[in-house]
Amino acid sequence: MFVYLWGYLYSNFFRFWLKWILRQLTGKCELQRICGGSKEGSQRTLKIEYSLGLSKSKVLRHAIHVGEAEVEKCVIGIMKEKKINIQKDTGFKTSLQVCLLQISGYKKLYLEVENLRKVPYDSDNEEHEKQLIQLWNLLIPHENLKARITKQWCDIGFQGDDPKTDFRGMGMLGLVNLVYFSKHYTSEARQILSRSNHPKLGYSYAIVGINLTEMAYSLLKSGALKSHLYNLVPGLPQMEHFHQFYCYLVYEFDKFWFEEEPESIMHFNHYREKFHEKVKGLLLDYNQVLTLENIKKP
Template sequence: MWAHVWGFLYSNYFRFWLKWILRLLTGKCELQRLLGGAEAGARRTLSVEHSLESSKNKVLRNAVHVEEAEVEKCVRDVMKEKKIEQKDTGFKTNLHISLLQISGYKKLYLNVENLRKVPYDSENEEHEEQLIELWNLLMPHENLKARISKQWCDIGFQGDDPKTDFRGMGLLGLVNLVYFSKHYTNEARQILSRSNHPKLGYSYAIVGINLTEMAYSLLKNGALKAHLYNMVSGLPQMEHFHQFYCYLVYEFDKFWFEEEPESIMHFNQYREKFHEKIKGLLLDYSVEREAVEIS
């Protein structure tokens, strides 16, 4: 209860007076202090985003909802509203970058969500081609004898027809599996081989789809903001989401074998532990640039 009371008092009273005092002492508004006092990356953009969202000024509040095409005009409007000279190129450039990152994150989420909503359709030639490509990338020396086949279990699907396993994540699950296998082919084959371990094995494709859900949920709840704001000085793209997924696959495999679970029946327990580990990494801005990539 006291946390809610403090949050209300801070948002409605203390924050206003604190900003007013700091402006008197520094001669700069909050945005000027944030954009001039922190290096580019997550800390700066997250602080700018919070400042804009918390503002009582409609122009500033609306700034976090602008689309890419409106960013330049929005920067001018904010500078005019806060009476910041247009010749202050440092402020203008830094605010432009932060707004691009903020709008880009929202757009990326919509693109990922739209792909997730596309159900796998075995009548769709493109979908089928991607599925066959996945097989060929992972099993180059073994021909798939039929489209409906027990062979799919060899790469970690549950049954004769993989389309049933894509229900939760739609086409996004397949696209991620293909992306990892295509861009990190050797690693994908090695991890598939490890997933067939007699004691510590797991279903490669099913776990891959599960990790797509993890990446998606981290994007949706905003946990990926710090990583993407640190990695991309501008608009985050679908490519960056796929890369993060690849990192999850690579790290989960290491994590699973380090933990040595008693059996696959304990998967959910270890998945949650891995999820918490990743969230902790994402919150530690100091390791963002180095940690979240395939080593």
């Protein structure tokens, strides 16, 4: 109750007067102070997003909802609304524009990921089938599939004879993620597949991979990936950046699983949630960037 009351009073009373006092002292509005005093990346963009969202000005509140094409026009509108002199604050326009591009880009990326997730795997779709076969060839190139529907799929961690049934939850997003990791980090993917066949600590490689797709998707949807993406991309994040984060999860989960040494796969949900909480904790760091490329750097 106290926390709620303090939040209400701060947002509706104290914050207004604090901003007014600081403007009198510095001669700059809150947006200028953030752009000039915060490190570029998530520190700056998250503060800008928060400030715009709480503004009493419709022009400023609207800024966090504009698309990429509207960003420049929106920045000009904000500068006019706040009476900001571009000659006196030469870096403000560029800094704010980058922040708005990151904000709009994050929302656009979520929609792209969501749309791909909603595409069901279709065994009659030639492109879908091609990607599925590609996954097999990347992981076990020395062994040919005897048939499209075969128990061999269990060798790379699917549950049954036909992998299409395992993609129901994440749709084509799950397959695209698996193929991306296997294509761009082939040696790592094969190594993890081999480790997943451990007699005591083994797990279903493909099923866990799809499960990690759901984790990456939920973190994106909740906004938890903002700090990571705002630090990683000085502009519009792309699907490529989502795939890169997925690769990080696959690589790190495998390490985590073997470090924890669970008694059996029956405890998977417990350790999956423990890993999820670990990643969410890392993402609270304003300076965090979670990619496999960063791990592999010497």
